[in-house]
Amino acid sequence: MAISRSLDVNGKTVAIKIDDPDMPLLYALRDNLGLHGPRFGCGLGQCGACTVHVDGQPVRSCVTPLSSLAAGRRIVTLEGLGGTGKLHPVQQAFIDEQAVQCGYCINGMIMESAAFLARNKRPSDADIKTALANNLCRCGTHVRILRAVKRAIARVREAAMTYAPSRRDLLKGGGALMVGFSLIEPLGAALAQAAAAKPVGLDQVDSFLAIDAKGMVTVYSGKVDLGTGVRTALAQMIATSSTSRWPG
Numbered sequence: 662m663a664i665s666r667s668l669d670v671n672g673k674t675v676a677i678k679i680d681d682p683d684m685p686l687l688y689a690l691r692d693n694l695g696l697h698g699p700r701f702g703c704g705l706g707q708c709g710a711c712t713v714h715v716d717g718q719p720v721r722s723c724v725t726p727l728s729s730l731a732a733g734r735r736i737v738t739l740e741g742l743g744g745t746g747k748l749h750p751v752q753q754a755f756i757d758e759q760a761v762q763c764g765y766c767i768n769g770m771i772m773e774s775a776a777f778l779a780r781n782k783r784p785s786d787a788d789i790k791t792a793l794a795n796n797l798c799r800c801g802t803h804v805r806i807l808r809a810v811k812r813a814i815a816r817v818r819e820a821a822m823t824y825a826p827s828r829r830d831l832l833k834g835g836g837a838l839m840v841g842f843s844l845i846e847p848l849g850a851a852l853a854q855a856a857a858a859k860p861v862g863l864d865q866v867d868s869f870l871a872i873d874a875k876g877m878v879t880v881y882s883g884k885v886d887l888g889t890g891v892r893t894a895l896a897q898m899i900a901t902s903s904t905s906r907w908p909g
C-alpha cells in the first residue's frame with residue numbers, strides 16, 4: 662500500500678508517495694523531485710556519489726530507504742547547500758580550484774566536505790584526507806580536491822576576519838541601536854542577543870537612539886545632554902553612529 666512521507670528538502674516541505682518501502686531516498690530526490698546533484702554511483706553505500714545531508718549529517722542516499730526517515734527530517738542536497746542564489750564556500754572553492762574531471766564524485770566530495778567543515782573548522786591535511794577517505798574518485802582528482810577544501814577553509818576564515826558589521830547592521834536585527842549607553846545586562850549578553858536577531862529591550866539597554874528592523878530611526882532626546890545646539894547634535898549622532906553620510 663502506498664504511503665506518503667512529508668520531508669523538508671532544501672527548505673521546502675514536500676510530500677512523496679512511496680509504493681515500495683525500500684525505495685531509496687536517492688530515487689525520490691532524483692526521480693520525484695528532479696534534484697540531480699546527488700549521483701547514482703555504486704548503489705551500495707560505498708562510493709559516496711549520492712551523499713546528501715540529513716539533519717546536517719552526511720548520508721548515503723542510495724542505501725537510505727525513504728520510509729526510514731521520520732516526517733519533517735531536514736534534507737539538503739547540493740542544490741540547496743549554499744542557500745538561495747549563492748554558493749556554499751566549498752562549492753565556490755571547487756570551482757576556483759577547478760577540482761573536477763568527469764565530475765561524478767564531486768557531489769559527494771562537496772557534501773561530505775561541507776558537513777566535515779561544519780564540525781571541524783581547523784582541520785589538518787590528514788584530517789581532511791581521513792574525512793574524504795570513503796569518497797571515491799575514479800579520475801584521480803584528489804590533489805585538487807584537497808586544495809579546494811583547504812581553499813574553502815581559508816575563505817571562511819577570511820570572511821570571519823573581515824566581517825565588521827556597523828553598529829547599524831548589528832543592532833538593526835535586534836531592534837535597537839545603542840549610541841551611548843549604560844547597561845543593566847552585560848554588554849556581551851546584549852550584543853549576543855542583538856546578533857541573534859532578538860529584540861534588545863530598552864529595559865536592558867539604556868539606549869537613546871534606536872533603529873528598528875525597517876530602518877526607522879528614533880532618538881530618545883530625554884537622554885541627550887550636550888548643551889546648546891541639541892538639534893544639530895542629534896543629527897550628528899545619527900550620522901556618526903550609523904552608516905549614514907553626514908553632509909558637508
Ligand code: FES
Pocket residue numbers: 700701702703704705706707708709710711712721722723724
Ligand atoms: S551511489 Fe551511494 S554510495 Fe555509491
Ligand code: FES
Pocket residue numbers: 761762763764765766767797798799800801802
Ligand atoms: S572527478 Fe571523476 S570520479 Fe572524481
